Amino acid sequence: xxxxxxxxxxxxxxxxxFPSERLERYLHRALTLPIRDTLxxxxxxIERPGVASDLGCGPGKEVAELLxxxxxxxxxxxxxxxxxAARAAAIQVVGEQxxxxxxxxVHTPIARWAAPAHSLDLxxxxxxxxxxxxxxxxxxxKNIVAALxxxxxxxxxxxxxxxxxxxxxxxxxxxxxxxAQVMEVLVNFQVISMAEEERDGVVGIPGNExxxxxxxxxxxxxxxx
Numbered sequence: 168x169x170x171x172x173x174x175x176x177x178x179x180x181x182x183x184x185f186p187s188e189r190l191e192r193y194l195h196r197a198l199t200l201p202i203r204d205t206l207x208x209x210x211x212x213i214e215r216p217g218v219a220s221d222l223g224c225g226p227g228k229e230v231a232e233l234l235x236x237x238x239x240x241x242x243x244x245x246x247x248x249x250x251x252a253a254r255a256a257a258i259q260v261v262g263e264q265x266x267x268x269x270x271x272x273v274h275t276p277i278a279r280w281a282a283p284a285h286s287l288d289l290x291x292x293x294x295x296x297x298x299x300x301x302x303x304x305x306x307x308x309k310n311i312v313a314a315l316x317x318x319x320x321x322x323x324x325x326x327x328x329x330x331x332x333x334x335x336x337x338x339x340x341x342x343x344x345x346x347a348q349v350m351e352v353l354v355n356f357q358v359i360s361m362a363e364e365e366r367d368g369v370v371g372i373p374g375n376e377x378x379x380x381x382x383x384x385x386x387x388x389x390x391x392x
Contacts, residue, residue: 182245182276182298183340189332189370190246196371197225202232203293209322209387210236210289212359217288220314222277222323223295227253230270231260238289239269245276278303282314290315292323294383297330297341304342312355317392321356325349327382329365349384356388 206229216237221230224242230253233240242253250272257266273280277292277299290311299307311321326333328343344352346363353361362385369376 183300183337191371191375193370194226196369197228202228203291203322205322205324205385205387206232206291206293208360209291209320212320212387212389213289217319218286219289219291220280220282220287221253222280222290222292222311223298224253225249225293225295227256229291229293231256233289233291234261234265234269241271241273241282243273243275243277243280245274247274250274277307280307281310284313285316287314288316288319290319290321290323292321294324296323297326297332297343299342301339301342308352312390315390317390319390320359320387321390322387325352325384325386327363327365327384329380329382331378331380343382344384346384349386353386353388355391357391359387359389361386361388 216233216239218239218241219233220241220243221233222243224230224244226249227242230240230242234257240257242250242257244250244253254266254270254272257270261269277295292311296304296307315321326341326343328345330343333341333343349361350358363383364385365382366380368379368381370379371377
């Protein structure tokens with residue numbers, strides 16, 4: 168992993184599908200929720216800690232959990248204050264020395280991210296890949312597949328076409344998939360679990376809530392050996 172003990176600061180732009188007001192609602196709610204089920208489920212299928220990348224790490228709860236379990240982690244986010252928050256969350260859980268030794272913070276959009284071939288035991292992308300521009304998704308997914316070791320695991324979400332964020336975002340700024348298309352994306356994987364969820368809900372917390380229709384595929388899959 169590159170610069171595992173450092174902070175890589177690359178040029179980053181606002182994510183068009185995830186503007187600041189959407190980010191703030193997400194943050195307020197995310198901080199009230201437990202560690203994502205997809206990550207916990209993925210870890211149950213991994214025998215020992217290895218090297219992970221958290222793409223779109225947000226405030227860093229999952230980053231801190233991975234470090235707590237002994238992993239070396241690359242935390243990637245397009246927003247610098249999210250990278251800073253992830254580092255702070257890590258320090259709170261494992262201390263500054265362990266954070267410096269086992270966490271690499273990378274401030275860059277996912278579309279510009281890449282890791283060496285077969286270098287990762289786990290890629291976690293919690294609700295982040297849908298905000299990759301449609302034209303960039305194939306490139307990003309190719310990079311994820313290439314970075315995973317044979318037998319390594321991907322855990323994360325893709326959106327279906329009925330998710331309300333799609334119609335509320337600039338054309339082409341997000342990507343979405345049908346069930347059949349998700350299976351095509353996972354052609355090089357053994358699917359451990361995949362659940363399609365479609366429901367009405369909210370983003371944010373009381374006082375800063377917004378109605379939201381969710382259409383999400385929750386995925387845990389192992390790269391073919």
